[in-house]
Amino acid sequence: MVVCGDDALAHRIAAELREVYRERVTLVLPSGREPQRPRVLPALPGLGRATALLGRVSAAMARTSLLSSDGPGADGDEPPEEAVRILESAEADDETLIEARIPEAGALALVYDDDETNIHAALRARRLNPRLRLVIRLYNRKLGQQLEELLDQAAAVAARDDPEGAGAVDASTTVLSDADTVAPALTATAVAGTSKVIEADGLLLRAVERPPGRPGRSGPALCTLALLSPSADEPADEGGAHGGLGADDGPVMLPDDATAAAAVASGRSPVVLEAVSYAGREVRPRTLRGRGAPLGSFFSRRLRFSLAGIVGAVLALAVASTLTTGEPPLHAVYLSLLDLFAINDPAVDEPLARKVLQLLSGLTGLLLLPVLIAAVLEALGTFRSAAALRRPPRGLSGHVVLLGLGKVGTRVLARLHEMGIPVVCVEADPEARGIALARRLRVPTVLGDVTDEGVLEAAKIGRARTLLALTSVDSTNLEAALYARSLTPRLRVTLRLFDDRFATAVYRTLRAAHPRALTRSRSVTFLAAPAFAGAMMGRQIIGAVPVERRVLLVARVEARGHPELAGRTVGEVLRPGRLRVLAVDTSAPDDPGADDAPAAEQTGQEREPAHLVHELGDGYVLRPQDRVLLAATRQGLGELLGRRPVAAGIRQD
Numbered sequence: 001m002v003v004c005g006d007d008a009l010a011h012r013i014a015a016e017l018r019e020v021y022r023e024r025v026t027l028v029l030p031s032g033r034e035p036q037r038p039r040v041l042p043a044l045p046g047l048g049r050a051t052a053l054l055g056r057v058s059a060a061m062a063r064t065s066l067l068s069s070d071g072p073g074a075d076g077d078e079p080p081e082e083a084v085r086i087l088e089s090a091e092a093d094d095e096t097l098i099e100a101r102i103p104e105a106g107a108l109a110l111v112y113d114d115d116e117t118n119i120h121a122a123l124r125a126r127r128l129n130p131r132l133r134l135v136i137r138l139y140n141r142k143l144g145q146q147l148e149e150l151l152d153q154a155a156a157v158a159a160r161d162d163p164e165g166a167g168a169v170d171a172s173t174t175v176l177s178d179a180d181t182v183a184p185a186l187t188a189t190a191v192a193g194t195s196k197v198i199e200a201d202g203l204l205l206r207a208v209e210r211p212p213g214r215p216g217r218s219g220p221a222l223c224t225l226a227l228l229s230p231s232a233d234e235p236a237d238e239g240g241a242h243g244g245l246g247a248d249d250g251p252v253m254l255p256d257d258a259t260a261a262a263a264v265a266s267g268r269s270p271v272v273l274e275a276v277s278y279a280g281r282e283v284r285p286r287t288l289r290g291r292g293a294p295l296g297s298f299f300s301r302r303l304r305f306s307l308a309g310i311v312g313a314v315l316a317l318a319v320a321s322t323l324t325t326g327e328p329p330l331h332a333v334y335l336s337l338l339d340l341f342a343i344n345d346p347a348v349d350e351p352l353a354r355k356v357l358q359l360l361s362g363l364t365g366l367l368l369l370p371v372l373i374a375a376v377l378e379a380l381g382t383f384r385s386a387a388a389l390r391r392p393p394r395g396l397s398g399h400v401v402l403l404g405l406g407k408v409g410t411r412v413l414a415r416l417h418e419m420g421i422p423v424v425c426v427e428a429d430p431e432a433r434g435i436a437l438a439r440r441l442r443v444p445t446v447l448g449d450v451t452d453e454g455v456l457e458a459a460k461i462g463r464a465r466t467l468l469a470l471t472s473v474d475s476t477n478l479e480a481a482l483y484a485r486s487l488t489p490r491l492r493v494t495l496r497l498f499d500d501r502f503a504t505a506v507y508r509t510l511r512a513a514h515p516r517a518l519t520r521s522r523s524v525t526f527l528a529a530p531a532f533a534g535a536m537m538g539r540q541i542i543g544a545v546p547v548e549r550r551v552l553l554v555a556r557v558e559a560r561g562h563p564e565l566a567g568r569t570v571g572e573v574l575r576p577g578r579l580r581v582l583a584v585d586t587s588a589p590d591d592p593g594a595d596d597a598p599a600a601e602q603t604g605q606e607r608e609p610a611h612l613v614h615e616l617g618d619g620y621v622l623r624p625q626d627r628v629l630l631a632a633t634r635q636g637l638g639e640l641l642g643r644r645p646v647a648a649g650i651r652q653d
Contacts, residue, residue: 001105003027003109003111004100006030009524009525025084030088031090110134115140123151133171134172134173147175155172176528178408185522207274212265221272225580255576273582273631303375307371317336325353342365391444404470406471406472426455427445464484467494474497493518503522531543554582554630557627557630568621569622578636579637582629588623
């Protein structure tokens, strides 16, 4: 695996590949000097500008025994000091890529902060190795989709020219954006209070730790993913070994139902899988088709009541005219309207009742004039302010306060709006990237510095459900969180912090100060790296769930070509400790001739969500065309996908 980048995301991806997937990694770093000979990760002090960042990566890997000197490497034939090779180069040109062994590499991640640099390097890499699996970091979605098609087409051409080479591997191209990648995890903290959420085939699932004997707030568990160590009282990210009985045994991964029930009954805490849904009040405003202004904003409530009163008065006058003069109802309404608009002849020679009704109609017409003027002014004001930012409405509660509308905040806002979750945005820059989206979606927005007094109050923070502090300044996010907690001590808070150690310190301090409130500190690189690393391993892996010092992989696999899946029941696929079926996408038709083009894809319609196991039952027989969502350990998934075995002595889970 080769990773090229110029920020913390590249280092985090390299650590993820070694820690989770046990892969050999070459890390290409930018340098102002000429490219040097490859260096290995333990020799970090001589890496110039990257010394501090790589030092933290080395320390993290040392803590997880990735670079231990008392055992073989991931493949059994590689010395541990060669775990991560470091190569310095000013740019990822042909010479650098060749020196990084791109012609023999299995996957390449290009995560430079500049889109143009990533595109140029991707084109060079595809030319050097048509069989290479590419993962590219781009913010521009449209350009990324076109680049995927171009590079996949180039790989397909190479596969036709060399069917025994390029066609034998997954030479796919995956374009990811760190903002798009972290948006689901950040959104999940607002919905479910955790970022351990997996999105696949229309399902939103989360892994959550439960104390023994408690059913949880989201309903019954779909299955048990793991049983925590008996002494695992601290969260996994707090590190350190736990003393006590069973501490050295580690968690039990993917137990069967009988084992899980017995362990929970004995007092062990399980990690269970739950379906995620938003339980708060959804906002579904009625809007004009093609417009962003709500229908009720054209006229205020007082104006609507005034118009209704005048209409009622006209009808009452028409009824009185019918009863007193004997006029037909329609003609009576017509005469009342003429009198109302003062365009009827005076009732000089008419009976007294007719004269009185005409005077009352004229008086009603005088009352109608200011109402009509107010209606016109309000309608003009509505159209004039349709492009303006909406203010938070009165009585709003249970909403999410979103601080910062940059790249990440804009993506999170879009996802929250899609889920129907009420949001109030706070942004200091009126020209920020997400302001246009907030205006178009008619999302209430407060313009102002969140550190100024009164800004959070204007966002109704006192009645909010969650605070998402996603600005690009750590101190601003922390100050906003502390001030919000002073107003609402039990407010759910999620902070975006760039420095991992600072994020850990903030998390522990806030948790100690507010033990009953949910606090999450998140780093964008920490959340995005697993998705990039998973894409480098192949499109089957869609997520990873950490359990103490181990990890569970979530993969999407088609049953065809896997004897362990096709033709077997869901219950038979279960392999305790290694493999478990979570859900099955059964949308593909039964006709074998249409397997390669499912009906949903042919017609372009949206796929239905996959069926969870409890919906299908353990007796469901997997068809070859079914797509199966699996939870597996590295060893179980490696055996299923036929990857190379991992040497004995290396922890598999």
